Amino acid sequence: MKNFKFKLATILLIVSCAFGLMTSVADNVLPQTSITAEASTLTASQKKQIANINKGLSKKNKAAKNWIAFRESGYSYTARNGNCYGRYQLLKSYLHGNLSPVNQERRANAYVAGRYHSWTNAKKFWQSHHWY
Structure with a gap:
């Protein structure tokens, strides 16, 4: 036995x-x-605008941003969860009625810069709390 x-x-x-x-x-x-x-699914114009929005991010910050996007929404710009919406699951009120991918990228960068100062810091917080 x-x-x-x-x-x-x-x-x-x-x-x-x-x-x-x-x-x-x-x-x-x-x-x-x-x-x-x-x-x-993005237009050429949207891709260009998003690249311009993210051009100031380091490789590590871009990687952290993509890591968070995968865990929050599976990279979907149309993911929904209660009052949260989009690729980074931001509050709908934070998007000010503009749910476009370009606005989501812009507002996500602003949110992370204001709260965590970098996407790498946001990722570290996410890993500890499973949200950011």
């Missing part, structure tokens, strides 16, 4: 490690797919 319990515990450990590895791989693969799918 002892041997059976040990084998069962070993199998469960191996399965849980494999599941954790698969989850980790999915976190690294799935966001790229979502970025591509969401970005393809």
Whole structure:
């Protein structure tokens, strides 16, 4: 019986490690797919405006911003959750009635700059609290 319990515990450990590895791989693969799918719905003008809005962000801040966008909405500019809306799940009132992707990018940068001073700080907060 002892041997059976040990084998069962070993199998469960191996399965849980494999599941954790698969989850980790999915976190690294799935966001790229979502970025591509969401970005393809933007017009050329919107893409240009968004690039201009984000041009001052460092590589680390851009990466943190994308990380938050994936966790908040799966990169969707139309995600809804109660009074929160869009890619960064900002309060609808904070968007001042303009739900466009360009305004979401602009307002998200302003929100994070005012509250956290950087997207990397916002990401650290998110990791501790599961919101930002």
